Amino acid sequence: MSASPEPKIQLMDVHKRFGHKVVLDGLNLTVGKGESVVVIGGSGTGKSVMLKSVLGLLTPEKGSIKVDGEEVIGLGLSDRERVMKKFGMLFQGGALFDSLKVWENVAFGLIQGLKMDRAKARDIAFEKLAQVGLTAEVGELGPAELSGGMQKRVGLARAIAASPEIIFFDEPTTGLDPIMADVINNLIVKCVKELGASALSITHDMASARKIADRIAMIYKGKIIWDGPVADIDKAENPYVDQFIHGRAEGPIKMEVKV
């Protein structure tokens, strides 16, 4: 799928530091309309901070983040809530609300965010649960009663419940067995395609990245060091990308391991 001229999300020269630690160091990235971009990179390279900066959970010191051409850094409360209605997010650990039933979790954005009638939101929640392969009985359970894979599926159902224009996936397959990981990858591809949404995912699972991405970008030390179509990643001729996708300890990326 090719990107349209005006990007859905555009990050330009984004800088973020915590104390003396520079996490984002002039990051540039665009996500086109209907495009699925996966950002790969090791732990601590700034992937999560990048996502949280777009969502307004963290505020960068410098740079620009635009969603549909609108600058989102420094937005006021009501504008932020308006922009957030475009987003859905699948969190790494699911981040399901333990105090609510599974269906209430899925319907949460519809009831609280879109002020939908509870009964109608309940019907949509069960529909979305069915879409990710979960039965109505699961909807009546609490999140603590579900396995990791089921929690991820509920998280996915919650992310797509309000039919968002943009969906973020934070390490969608981490902690899952390879078969369940593939099930989640297939669901992500299916849901994103059905909604026609733009997707931005972060992962260090290459199998997942190859499956869900139209385009892959690699982040290293707070910068995008390679960006290209998924088919080009194996011929990237970038030593950092090469080391990462083959999972080699030797190469330009040095892990700080004390023995």
Next chain:
Amino acid sequence: MLDFVTTVGRVILAFLMATGRLALFTVNALFHLFTPPFYPRLIAKQMIDIGYYSLPVVGLTTIFSGMVLALQSYTGFARFSAEGAVSTVVVLSMTRELGPVLAGLMVAGRIGASMAAEIGTMRVTEQIDALVTLSTNPMKYLVAPRILAGLTMLPILVLVGDIIGVFGGYVISIYKLGFNPATYLTKTYEYLEFMDVFSGLVKAAVFGFIIALMGCYNGYNSKGGAQGVGAATTNAVVSASILILIFNYIITELFFAR
């Protein structure tokens, strides 16, 4: 010498930063308390949690305190033949001081800790971030209902606690110390003024606000995993208890200082 100055400076800066963060959080919480959307279901749930489920612990604390108060004041006053003042001492001590302070400290332990643990767990498991992505303001959804419930339920709890405490003193005075029931009750009413009860209820409202605020603040700002949530819980109870004792003095001074 330079090291010492650096350390002192660092401590002072850390204190000022913490005070500033708490002040901003308080202003933010108060703003969201009065601006829509409101969440009646959540407010009702918190009111039941704080008000109804704290009744046993507050009731037990105040009844035994009332009983001890009657026994101790009788022992003291008997030394100069002023046993008749027992009922007055019990009712004034309960309504002005013991009711609000004991209820405040007990609820700080019960509710402040659970608020910090619940919100802290939500923070470290990214549930608070999830609220934001679902177009829901966590200050409105989590903090405002708890503060409103604390502010309104503590005075009701204290009023019930006052009655139970006075009843405890009455039981001991009548059945153990041999007071005449009618005389005891008459003396209880005779010296009790509106301001004695009212000041206690004002204290209770302030303490309820403090308990909810410290529970929410510490939980909301917890970091790390289980250890961070544990620290937030401890800080919520300790800071709320200390602030309750400080504000108890300040409010007493405001109401009764001549």
